[in-house]
Amino acid sequence: MNELTPLAAFWLIAIPLISTPLIYLAGRLQVSLAAGTGMGGGRKLVTANGQVVVATTSATPRTPAPDVARWLGLMALAATWAPFIGATRDLIANGPAKFGLESIALRFDGLSLLLALLALGLGTLVMLFSGQGVSGAAGTEKYYTLLVAMVGLMIGLACAGDIFNLWIWFEGMAVASYLLVGFHHEEPAALEASVKYLVQSAAGSVLVLLSIALILAQTGTLNLEEIRNTAHTTPGLLAAGALLMMGFGVKGALVPLHTWLPDAHAQAPSGISAMLSGVVVMAGIIAILRSLAALAGVTPSWGSLLIGFGVLNIAFGNLMALRQTQVKRLLAYSTLSHIGYILLGVGIGVAYGQPAGTQGGLFHMLTHGVMKGLAFLAAGAFLYGLQPLFESDRGKLTQRSDAAHASPLLISDLAGAAQRYPLVAFTLSLALLGLGGLPPLAGFMSKWQIFVAGFATQNPVVGGLVIFAALNSVLSLAYYMPLVNMLYRQAPSKLVEHGRAIPLTMLLPLGLLAVTIVAIGIWPGLVYWLIEPAGRVLLASFGG
Amino acid sequence: MNLAPLNVALVGVLGLLGIGMYGLLMTRNLIKTVIVLQILVKAAVLALVMAGSAAGQIHLGQSLALTVIVADTIVAVVGLALAIQVRRRCGTLDVQALATLRR
Numbered sequence: 001m002n003e004l005t006p007l008a009a010f011w012l013i014a015i016p017l018i019s020t021p022l023i024y025l026a027g028r029l030q031v032s033l034a035a036g037t038g039m040g041g042g043r044k045l046v047t048a049n050g051q052v053v054v055a056t057t058s059a060t061p062r063t064p065a066p067d068v069a070r071w072l073g074l075m076a077l078a079a080t081w082a083p084f085i086g087a088t089r090d091l092i093a094n095g096p097a098k099f100g101l102e103s104i105a106l107r108f109d110g111l112s113l114l115l116a117l118l119a120l121g122l123g124t125l126v127m128l129f130s131g132q133g134v135s136g137a138a139g140t141e142k143y144y145t146l147l148v149a150m151v152g153l154m155i156g157l158a159c160a161g162d163i164f165n166l167w168i169w170f171e172g173m174a175v176a177s178y179l180l181v182g183f184h185h186e187e188p189a190a191l192e193a194s195v196k197y198l199v200q201s202a203a204g205s206v207l208v209l210l211s212i213a214l215i216l217a218q219t220g221t222l223n224l225e226e227i228r229n230t231a232h233t234t235p236g237l238l239a240a241g242a243l244l245m246m247g248f249g250v251k252g253a254l255v256p257l258h259t260w261l262p263d264a265h266a267q268a269p270s271g272i273s274a275m276l277s278g279v280v281v282m283a284g285i286i287a288i289l290r291s292l293a294a295l296a297g298v299t300p301s302w303g304s305l306l307i308g309f310g311v312l313n314i315a316f317g318n319l320m321a322l323r324q325t326q327v328k329r330l331l332a333y334s335t336l337s338h339i340g341y342i343l344l345g346v347g348i349g350v351a352y353g354q355p356a357g358t359q360g361g362l363f364h365m366l367t368h369g370v371m372k373g374l375a376f377l378a379a380g381a382f383l384y385g386l387q388p389l390f391e392s393d394r395g396k397l398t399q400r401s402d403a404a405h406a407s408p409l410l411i412s413d414l415a416g417a418a419q420r421y422p423l424v425a426f427t428l429s430l431a432l433l434g435l436g437g438l439p440p441l442a443g444f445m446s447k448w449q450i451f452v453a454g455f456a457t458q459n460p461v462v463g464g465l466v467i468f469a470a471l472n473s474v475l476s477l478a479y480y481m482p483l484v485n486m487l488y489r490q491a492p493s494k495l496v497e498h499g500r501a502i503p504l505t506m507l508l509p510l511g512l513l514a515v516t517i518v519a520i521g522i523w524p525g526l527v528y529w530l531i532e533p534a535g536r537v538l539l540a541s542f543g544g
Numbered sequence: 545m546n547l548a549p550l551n552v553a554l555v556g557v558l559g560l561l562g563i564g565m566y567g568l569l570m571t572r573n574l575i576k577t578v579i580v581l582q583i584l585v586k587a588a589v590l591a592l593v594m595a596g597s598a599a600g601q602i603h604l605g606q607s608l609a610l611t612v613i614v615a616d617t618i619v620a621v622v623g624l625a626l627a628i629q630v631r632r633r634c635g636t637l638d639v640q641a642l643a644t645l646r647r
Contacts, residue, residue: 195574202616206581209589215595
């Protein structure tokens with residue numbers, strides 16, 4: 001039976017990555033066939049070469065044919081669930097499995113399972129959701145291709161067993177996300193967000209590389225476990241840990257390094273915002289934790305450092321979210337504060353050897369992924385519904401296309417939206433109230449576990465910080481509630497009344513995520529099999 | 545004496561890092577920013593080779609360096625592609641002129 005685990009885990013990474021080029025080629029083929037058989041003219045030829053971005057002036061006739069790339073992408077992700085289930089079963093039966101290609105060490109353990117589930121689950125739903133959202137924009141086949149690639153690379157990242165591998169997977173995932181953030185490249189704002197993300201992220205990855213060089217020079221190995229066994233306190237390794245924290249901290253959006261996040265989340269297509277907030281940022285956090293765990297022997301204060309960053313993130317994210325007027329920027333800043341809760345939980349676990357802390361933190365990572373994914377997708381559904389009506393304001397920038405351009409969706413745009421879009425409004429409110437931590441929903445359960453773990457340390461400072469975090473959780477309702485209020489208690493605005501209907505493929509992911517939120521909230525034991533091994537692995541890797 | 549080549553390499557790493565950081569802070573042109581990022585990565589590449597040789601595993605260091613060069617070329621290509629789009633949409637490569645997303 002032991003043979004099976006590596007095989008299943010191997011295909012878990014391989015299927016998305018192998019299907020990536022196929023999806024792209026099929027998508028391109030469809031585009032060029034449509035251009036070839038379609039209405040002649042010089043412009044089509046250029047499009048076939050993939051050089052031309054949709055022209056801004058004339059009405060480009062769009063192909064009404066079903067999107068081959070999208071269906072192939074969905075099929076690839078659906079096929080990936082088979083090895084995922086196999087790998088999960090074997091993980092539960094036989095414990096963590098090591099596998100590899102030549103010298104590439106990979107390892108499938110509880111933490112990998114958590115991130116893989118988040119990436120694959122959210123990725124599949126986003127793929128389903130994105131159908132109408134991005135169709136009509138130029139280069140949709142690239143969108144679907146990159147989305148599948150991102151999921152595959154993220155699962156690889158989750159399994160990385162050596163620090164250089166971790167960097168490679170991360171860099172690949174980051175490249176896919178730069179391109180996806182800038183997907184609406186006809187919009188200067190999306191370009192700006194993408195450039196910001198790229199420059200900051202690339203600078204961060206240089207720091208990670210320097211740290212890898214330091215670790216290699218000091219310990220002579222790159223394997224995370226071997227580093228853990230040989231590392232002891234030296235100035236070089238301390239510096240390496242600091243560089244790692246800064247480098248991966250850019251992608252994990254620790255507060256002083258977070259400035260790319262609100263822009264990227266707000267400007268990306270909504271499906272990608274959900275992926276960024278729910279998974280990509282969390283992959284950054286996992287990368288920090290994995291690599292710091294290898295340096296656990298260098299200093300005992302990594303846990304306290306995580307708690308410190310966590311509290312900073314909570315406070316800053318909340319204060320900034322309070323003054324936002326755009327829905328997606330508000331959600332982006334709320335992501336910052338939720339990263340804080342995750343770090344607080346994990347930090348408490350690591351610093352005080354509390355298994356409940358790491359489990360709480362990782363539980364929150366899961367619930368946040370579900371809730372924030374739902375919130376961004378619901379915002380995306382609203383954007384899709386109201387999009388054509390923005391055009392008049394934004395005038396000459398685009399022709400009337402179906403593309404859900406990343407134009408700002410203001411909170412006030414949603415006045416009374418519950419009457420026109422009852423289901424979307426309901427799921428968005430569920431997500432927001434869950435994020436705010438109201439009791440019957442998932443967010444409450446995970447925050448509660450973090451707070452309980454904090455009090456269990458019986459340390460007055462930690463207790464104080466936990467109370468501070470709990471108060472912040474109440475404060476966060478101050479920006480979630482007005483949005484819910486706007487949805488339900490205002491008279492419908494003109495904008496909402498004239499909005500178009502939202503297709504079933506968009507509503508389905510929303511419904512699924514909403515059911516998950518309520519289910520986890522009522523019965524948190526449902527995900528215990530997932531959280532417990534992940535928390536145990538993380539704590540064990542820090543030597544706790 | 546044994547360490548002398550390593551010391552030279554160390555000076556190289558620090559020099560490249562210094563140039564890169566200075567450039568990253570000072571430059572406003574998008575293409576120059578991409579170049580500066582490349583300089584920073586070259587510092588890291590040199591550091592990796594140096595670390596490999598210090599750890600007595602020069603082959604490992606060199607293969608890491610090669611991989612980093614390949615991976616980072618992709619980032620540079622994406623950065624330049626973005627620069628082209630920025631020039632097309634905004635008519636300038638100045639990063640400051642691009643900055644509209646505040647708060």
